[in-house]
Amino acid sequence: MSWFSRLWPWGRPPAPQTGGRAPTSDATPVRIEPVQEPAAPVADVRPVLPWLLGCGELSDTPITPTERQALDAVARTLALPEIPDNLLPRAAALIPQLIALVRQTDLPTPAIAERIGKDAVLAAEVMRLASSPYYRVQGEVTDLEQAISLIGLQGLQTVIARVLLKPIYQSPPGPLSGRAGPRMWDHSEALARHTGILATPSGQSVFDGYLAGMLHDTGWTIAFSIIDRSGIQLPVPPSQAFGAALTEQTHRLFGLAAQRWEITPGFVALARDARHNGMVAATHPLTKVLQQAQQAALDELVAEKT
Structure with a gap:
């Protein structure tokens, strides 16, 4: 079973929530408390x-x-x-790339496929996910555009995050x-x-x-x-x-x-x-x-x- 199919064991991923553009700054000062002896950890x-x-x-x-x-x-x-x-x-500079790609996932599927196809690793991960047992019951996946349509927006965003963020660690x-x-x-x-x-x-x-x-x-x-x-x-x-x-x-x-x-x-x-x-x-x-x-x-x- 793939890592992604384990993410949603009860059925298809739900549609993502929508919302306005994220705020660009947070100027509220942060109060840093002195380090104190913490309470004893809970045993379980x-x-x-x-x-x-x-x-x-x-x-x-x-x-x-x-x-x-x-x-x-x-x-x-x-x-x-x-x-x-x-x-x-050191790889935190990749996160703006993630932000840009995630914000492009509202483009038409052919345009998304064209952009994803320029990154061999990302394209391979999308195809691998779409060909996993979780999705393969819906038929053979033959191209990137079909794979993107199959895994959906939520699946695509998660694949992008996984591929781009791994070098951070x-x-x-x-x-x-x-x-x-x-x-x-x-x-x-x-x-x-x-x-x-x-x-x-x-x-x-x-x-x-x-x-x-x-x-x-x-x-x-x-x-x-x-x-x-x-x-x-x-x-x-x-x-x-x-x-x-x-x-x-x-x-x-x-x-x-x-x-x-x-x-x-x-x-x-x-x-x-x-x-x-x-x-x-x-x-x-x-x-x-x-x-x-x-x-x-x-x-x-x-x-x-x-």
């Missing part, structure tokens, strides 16, 4: 940090001075009006970044799939959910880069308290980075909420979907590794 919630680092369970010890330094370093970046360019994933240099990098794409892909699945029952756009899941780990890549560049040598595995605090910070980092990426109005609203409210005090409904998808994705990934 699986944290993502140990899986990303490929280490054992987080230790049940207080935050160490070194961990405090790491959290403070991340907090200083969160106090900035935007993420510095040198902290963004190439491993940057550094102890933490290098350790987590090889696992980051697997996690982001699983998170995107499960967020897409859970979006519709929650009344959210499937594509917004998929984008949120696919790009959410940029918060982790930025956090690891900050810590690596600060020369901080974290103990591995770190403490539970540190893991909980860093998880909250990475959600805010995602929001701060994603404010540049006006892909859809729903995605922009999620990014703004993440930046201002974090995960614990979030008000956007997709945040709850992300949390639920996180557990499903981790359960799947852990099962695959055992």
Whole structure:
């Protein structure tokens, strides 16, 4: 079964939600709270940090001075009006290309096929999806235009996102970044799939959910880069308290980075909420979907590794 057919196991993808053009800026100042000792993690919630680092369970010890330094370093970046360019994933420049392509999907099918056909990788992925068992019951797919008509707008947008965003998770240099990098794409892909699945029952756009899941780990890549560049040598595995605090910070980092990426109005609203409210005090409904998808994705990934 293809990755996409697993995304919608109950039938055809729903039509995407429509909305106005995303706002171009958010000038509201962000209040950055001092890093505080977080509450003890809930026992039945699986944290993502140990899986990303490929280490054992987080230790049940207080935050160490070194961990405090790491959290403070991340907090200083969160106090900035935007993420510095040198902290963004190197392939983040591909996101404007994604935005442009997604906004062109309201063109006639022949025009879309012509544009997609200029990218061999993207065209191959569209044909592969349309030829998957999920769609093949409707007949043999012989050309790109037929494939695009078959998978529909939602399917096309999701394929575009998957193909263009994969390079974002190439491993940057550094102890933490290098350790987590090889696992980051697997996690982001699983998170995107499960967020897409859970979006519709929650009344959210499937594509917004998929984008949120696919790009959410940029918060982790930025956090690891900050810590690596600060020369901080974290103990591995770190403490539970540190893991909980860093998880909250990475959600805010995602929001701060994603404010540049006006892909859809729903995605922009999620990014703004993440930046201002974090995960614990979030008000956007997709945040709850992300949390639920996180557990499903981790359960799947852990099962695959055992």
